[in-house]
Amino acid sequence: MLDYLIVGSGLAGISFAEIALKNNKSILVVDDKSQNSSRIAGGLYNPVILKRFSEVWNAKEHLVLMNEFYEQVEGKLQEKFNFKMPILRKFFSIEEQNNWFAASDKINLAPFLSTKLITKKYQGIDSPHDYGEVLHTGYVKTGQLLESYREYLKKNDLLLEESFHSSFLEILDSGIQYKSIKARHIIFAEGFGLHKNPYFNYLPLDGTKGELFLIKAPDLKLDVIVNTSVFILPVGGNLYKVGATYNW
Numbered sequence: 001m002l003d004y005l006i007v008g009s010g011l012a013g014i015s016f017a018e019i020a021l022k023n024n025k026s027i028l029v030v031d032d033k034s035q036n037s038s039r040i041a042g043g044l045y046n047p048v049i050l051k052r053f054s055e056v057w058n059a060k061e062h063l064v065l066m067n068e069f070y071e072q073v074e075g076k077l078q079e080k081f082n083f084k085m086p087i088l089r090k091f092f093s094i095e096e097q098n099n100w101f102a103a104s105d106k107i108n109l110a111p112f113l114s115t116k117l118i119t120k121k122y123q124g125i126d127s128p129h130d131y132g133e134v135l136h137t138g139y140v141k142t143g144q145l146l147e148s149y150r151e152y153l154k155k156n157d158l159l160l161e162e163s164f165h166s167s168f169l170e171i172l173d174s175g176i177q178y179k180s181i182k183a184r185h186i187i188f189a190e191g192f193g194l195h196k197n198p199y200f201n202y203l204p205l206d207g208t209k210g211e212l213f214l215i216k217a218p219d220l221k222l223d224v225i226v227n228t229s230v231f232i233l234p235v236g237g238n239l240y241k242v243g244a245t246y247n248w
Contacts, residue, residue, distance in 0.1 A: 001175065001182045002026045007164045008189035010038030011142065014149045016187055017158070018073060028181060029153055032163040035191045042212060042233060042243045043140040047112045050089050050134070050227050053103035059112065063136055070140065077152060081145040084138040088118055088131035090228040100132045112136060123219050125226065137225065139233055166198050208246040215240050 004020055006013050009031040020027050033039075045066065047059035056062070070082040091097045097117070104113035114133040121127065153159035160181075170177045175184040192207050194200050218238045226232045233241040 001184060002028055003183065004028075004185050004187055005030065005176065005178055005181060005183040006187045006189060007031070008035060008191065008193070009033075009146065009150055009153070009159070010035055010189060010191055011041075011146070012038075012191070013187075013189035014146065015069065016189060017153070018069070018149075022072070028158055028160060028183070030160045030162065030164045030178075031150075032161065034163065035193045037191055039143045039146055040212060041142045041210075042231065042241050043142040044087075044137070044225065044231065044233065045140065046087055046134060046137045048109065048134050050087075053099055053109070053113070055106075055108045055112070059108075073145070073149070077148045079144070079148055081141050081148075082138065083141070085225055085234075087134040087137040087225040087227055087231075089134060090125070090127050090131050090226060091129035093129060097129060097132075122222060122226070124217070125220075125228070125232075131226075134227075139225070141235075206248055208248060210246045211244045213242045215242055 003025040004016075004027045006017055006020075006027055006029045009017075009029050013029060013031065017027050017029055045063075047056050047063060048054070049056060067082070074081055089100070091100065100113065101115065103109050104115050112135050114135055116133065118131040118133050120131075150159060154161075164178075168179050169186070172182075175182060176186045177183075178186070188194065188197055188200065190197060192205075194203065194205055195207075214235075216238050217240055220232075220234075220238075220240065222232060222234045222240065225234070231241075231243050233243070235241055
């Protein structure tokens, strides 16, 4: 009998799988690649809500856990996924500048907001009011990470590449049975696919739609992530991910 049957191999699914394996638990992951948000994500991480200059909940704790986790996975898979890079928040007015410096005086935000104004000009970006620099930021190559971890699961016979059908799931006193598989617990890491899950589809889960371009811009020459009305993320070779915020 397995300890965990995990449905989904996005960021949530592989994170749970990795922590379970680290704690000597037996697992099997079921996934058909039907949920793609983790694969196509921009991958940015940032401890500050830049619209309002407020702290992300438990940001310090999250950053410590995140860095430990990715360091562990990078060592296991012998690949680099986590790239440290500052985020520059473009100011649209003098008032925004003032709000930034007021926020940087707060104890919980001081470690993340630089008090040095960034005046550097980037070709193609109009920035008359300059930038503020967010610290402890960067991005994860999520698509590469998920493909590499999926290959690791396959190599170790820990991946069942098929669609999960809840009609085959039985709840037993000792755990669950799915087809011929028995496990003590089942973990649903399906993202928006939860809407089709008969055990959880009653939950008020709203979907969000983001948009992302990959552009080539040889003259931009960015060495930082820029947050303006969109984000611009350099990924090498004059290529940039350009992303909008989301719509419900």
